Amino acid sequence: DGGITQSPKYLFRKEGQNVTLSCEQNLNHDAMYWYRQDPGQGLRLIYYSQIVNDFQKGDIAEGYSVSREKKESFPLTVTSAQKNPTAFYLCASSPSGTAIGEKLFFGSGTQLSVL
């Protein structure tokens, strides 16, 4: 089945630790996105990538980093600089990212909590 796979489903971070959330898609989509979801806050864009080896900051990029070395993979690292990392993280993709009105396809999310 084609889709987006996020792993792990649950992740715990110790203070001062960097953690990496995985996002893989087999839809052959060019564009990929990371959103952060907090209760009552909706989805906020962290980073997005419209093509391999290129990415742009979203609204809340501080304390996060990404890479896009392969079309199918867009891992997100939550660094120790992110002081309030507890949230539900959603990865999404779209076919081109440059065509108007494209639908986003979402993964099932990763819940990150601080120990």
Added chain:
Amino acid sequence: AQSVTQLDSQVPVFEEAPVELRCNYSSSVSVYLFWYVQYPNQGLQLLLKYLSGSTLVKGINGFEAEFNKSQTSFHLRKPSVHISDTAEYFCAVGKGNTPLVFGKGTRLSVIA
């Protein structure tokens, strides 16, 4: 920058009653509007979208929405809800090829 306001954070409704979830957006130019649904501990699924043309858009699961340019609104409606419609609903706006901007969500609770 685009913004989306979902006027109600929570909407309780009895089963088989109609429901309207409200969404207003800010923009001075053409935009594209979406409604997504999220079931607990899952990602989002597209319900419907408006790109152009007819202002009444029909989506999955019996939902529909009406684009009103003069009121900058895109309210979601369903004439008769089911228990299975209990979920969180997000309105989103897009412009050109920039990433979607989402509202804060409305939690719909259907009461038996």
